[in-house]
Amino acid sequence: MKLINTIEINPYDYANTEYQCPNGSSKDLPYEWNKFWRRCISDRNIENLKAIKEGSYLVDITSIGDKELEVIIKNQLKEVDLADYKEQVSSICGGIVIKVDEEILLEPTCCGDIGNIQEWENIFEEKSDNWKQLWIGHPWIYYRMKGGIVELSDYYETNIVDLKEVNVMLTIQEKDLFSKLKLIKKQQIEFEQRVRIILDKLAIKNSKEIAKLIMGNT
Numbered sequence: 320m321k322l323i324n325t326i327e328i329n330p331y332d333y334a335n336t337e338y339q340c341p342n343g344s345s346k347d348l349p350y351e352w353n354k355f356w357r358r359c360i361s362d363r364n365i366e367n368l369k370a371i372k373e374g375s376y377l378v379d380i381t382s383i384g385d386k387e388l389e390v391i392i393k394n395q396l397k398e399v400d401l402a403d404y405k406e407q408v409s410s411i412c413g414g415i416v417i418k419v420d421e422e423i424l425l426e427p428t429c430c431g432d433i434g435n436i437q438e439w440e441n442i443f444e445e446k447s448d449n450w451k452q453l454w455i456g457h458p459w460i461y462y463r464m465k466g467g468i469v470e471l472s473d474y475y476e477t478n479i480v481d482l483k484e485v486n487v488m489l490t491i492q493e494k495d496l497f498s499k500l501k502l503i504k505k506q507q508i509e510f511e512q513r514v515r516i517i518l519d520k521l522a523i524k525n526s527k528e529i530a531k532l533i534m535g536n537t
Contacts, residue, residue: 320491322499325377325426326413326433328368331360334392338394349374365390366407369370371416372423379434379527380413380510389517395533396523404525410535412433414455424489425471431456433533436507442469443493450479461485467493506535 338358339521353373357366365387365429371377376423383391391411399407414427414435428436431454438454440463445451450461471489493502507535511534518526 320495320499320502322503323416323420324380324413324416324433324503324510324514325371325416326380326383326391326411327376327427328356328360328365328370328378328391329376329412333363333365334359335362345374346449350490363390363394371418371426374416375426377413377416377426381506388513389520392514392517392533393471393497393521394415396529401525401529404529408529411435411533415439419489425455425460428456428458428474432535433507434537436500437535440504441491443497443500453481460488464493469493469496507523507536510534 338355340355341348343351345352350373353370353375356370356376357471360366360368367383367384367455368378368387389408395411397409401407410432412427412431413433414431415428416423417425423505433454434490441452442464446464447462448464450463453460453471458476460474461472461479469491470487471491473488477537479485507511510532513528514533518529523529
């Protein structure tokens, strides 16, 4: 099992031209959507980025070069009034991906962001043996601990009290998940430092605080 730290690179945020998107879902047409994604982001010269799978907009943060990261940071702040950065700077979309035997079993959903690592860390704070929501965006998932095992549910848009049955999507050894989350946390700290360096390069004031906001480190 592998955990991957990702951010979302939405093609519509980077394209300078309104390209025709594929006529079908990314699940049915992954190659065509990946081609569309790469065409869009090439308008901003970040076509060297590689999605975690064809049809996805998620990119492993450890694979992002400084040139690409600068473009991403500029895009994140393009409509922000930095005089009011505390209210206007938002966390960058993305989150944790779980990959098992080269298959992606779990990935962040709509409105998930890179700061959701705090939700994962709460698993070990609460150690609940009852199903509890794990916010990764929506639809969301639930988790519980059971005899040293962390169980993760399928995706749901329903509150736990309204579910008659919860299907288990994935089981992970508690110790294994804990150790891998430590590595993910280290990657995020290093990525935040890189974001701050780029903010300093761009002569943006309050770079430390803005970097934390971008990373959802609040």
